[in-house]
Amino acid sequence: MSDTDDLPRADQAEGAPHPRETARLFGHGQAEADFLRAFSSERLHHAWLIMGPRGVGKATLAWRIARFLLATPTQEDDGLFGAPPPPTSLDIDPDHPVSHRIQALAEPGMAAITRSYNDKGRLRDQIVVDDIRVLNKFFGLSSAEGGRRLVIVDSADEMNVNAANALLKMLEEPPARTTLLLISHQPSRLLPTIRSRCRTLRLGPLAAEDMQAALEQAGAELPADSTHLAALAAGSVGAAMRLLSLDGLKLYAEVLKIADSLPRLDRQGAMALAERAAARNAGERFELMLGLIDLLLVRLARTGATGQPPLPEAAPNEGAILSRLSPDPHRARAWADLAARVTDRTRHGQAVNLDPAALVLDTVFKMQETAAR
Template sequence: MTEVTLPEPDRVEGAPHPRETEHLYGQGAAEAAFLEAYATGRLHHGWLLTGPRGVGKATLAWRIARFLLATPPDAVGGLFGDPAPAPVTLDIPPDHPTARRMRAGAEPGLFVLRRGPNDKGDRLSAEIRVDEVRKLKSFLHLSSADGGRRVVIVDAADELNIAAANALLKLLEEPPEGATLLLVAHQPSRLLPTIRSRCRELRLAPLGSEELAQALASAGAEGDASRLSVLSAGSAGEAVRLVNQGGLDAYQEIVVLFASLPRLDRPAALKLAESAAQRGGAETRLDLLIALMDLFLARLARAGVTGIAGPEAAPGEAALLARLSPHPAAARAWADLHQTLGARARHGRAVNLDPAALLLDMIFRIDQTAGALALR
């Protein structure tokens, strides 16, 4: 039987893995908070790295792990017993032995807890299961004899199932000596309250357009950083995905199509819908268009509430949002439609509804709402 090579669950497609990323942009406050705790001897055994998906939580976890494993635990004194200077950065030279071993996946002091294969071994499991946590327990037990630091990265902690979460909780309640656990969490509210209470939180913020441009350049992705910043909500991971999938052009198509409302350009609507049903990457295209339409509706609702239509995610978008959602009553209508279409899209994907039909249904309902608002 041919062995199946599974993708890494903690890698953004088209971007370097966090272990290969040397620089972290826009998260200086989180790094400084960790370094201050380290320098003052208040290094907590459990750290919860939170914030929107794709803003650098995993990259920070790998930077912290690299720093801890490359820094001798007893390096606390300087010449003649004077205190050593407090570290001002998590940077470790890329040619450092620890950095090289981590890039190769061969660092004995590091364990990465993430989703493993399903029972058949042909796909990744949808969650982190308790068997993976048992491997972590074995790692901590076997490596304890070596002394020194050990670091565990959990990516992502909100993917733990109940049994796995309870098993991890026991490790947090009785942390092994010299072990530091770094939990990446996109939705920390999904974690057990007892897990959250036993960790110190480091919250990462969305990136500004300049920081996003730096992160994109570092990942080898090119695109309009100001527009990508709006569409991705400051998430470098989401921005890379949009670049790789042609998200900027797709959103521009949506804006141009809906500029015809409340008299929908039906041939253009059919063309856009049929693009999601073409062979080769159709599922990815459908998911992209659904996500972008969902975002467009959310921006319509927000524009009507706040009276602010910018900044633009596509040329002409601000004027379109202001015209279609000029007041709070319109905002409520768009918000209701946003919720309704979101549920219909999830149901349509679950029952494998024809992609073109699913998108056309969404477009026609948006057209109907625009027409009803125009008559008020």
């Protein structure tokens, strides 16, 4: 595989190292153990579906598996001194030739499929059939060292119908000594026939200590108290990196401050928030703002439904604000209904390119109406 330009990659979070460059995987020892058990039993399936929330380490696991399989020779027989002990880790020495080749995107036994760029130099929003068809040439080449070939599809959710059908044919008639690793954030978006032909490795959100270790490995500059970051990121390193790069902690605090003014509404604060959404080159910040508003509504609904605010707090004094605005199940239902309506409204607004400032203000006014009821 090759990478001849410096354009952003579809399989790399902004501000974070690429998953192939990530040395350790935190918090998913069980998934690694499950794969190693299948490998050692000599019943290694040809296709694996690695599923879980965004940013929890699915791609890092896939690249670890790829290095391991390409660097671990096939044991044809027990040899003169008997069979070696089964491996207990997916770790491969960084100085191993396979590690160097993968790092340099020069491993002949490896192919990575992601969303590609179109003729106008824009990143496609789907994996198209031509992206999958390049594998036909890859499979036509001779096997790499150890006789294995590896394919990573990141993410399989992003395949259009034609691409999914092309991949399905490969899963139905897999090339010899080939392992396909499909990364999925939303398995329900995949064809049932694709899911049924894969073994599953399920990854969950990271615990706070594992996420902090992963962020430190990624070189992130963590706040003195990372409790709020852990609450907003919900166990996702990718989400945490995005929050840090876009000043998301401060942004959520501003959204929460507006909520604290309800039902009277801090109009000056609401206007300032809307202006930030409409600023030039504020696309990513606008997306994050909508996500944080949605998160606030969900946490309000959870507070009323359970009788207590979620822990840990996502901002100072959040618990008291949530408890005042959503003190009972009746209010919880109102906030949950609003969350559903706001989600539909924002999706429609983005689809028709509605003015970001107007969309944010409309959402804030609906929050005011809900609080006033």
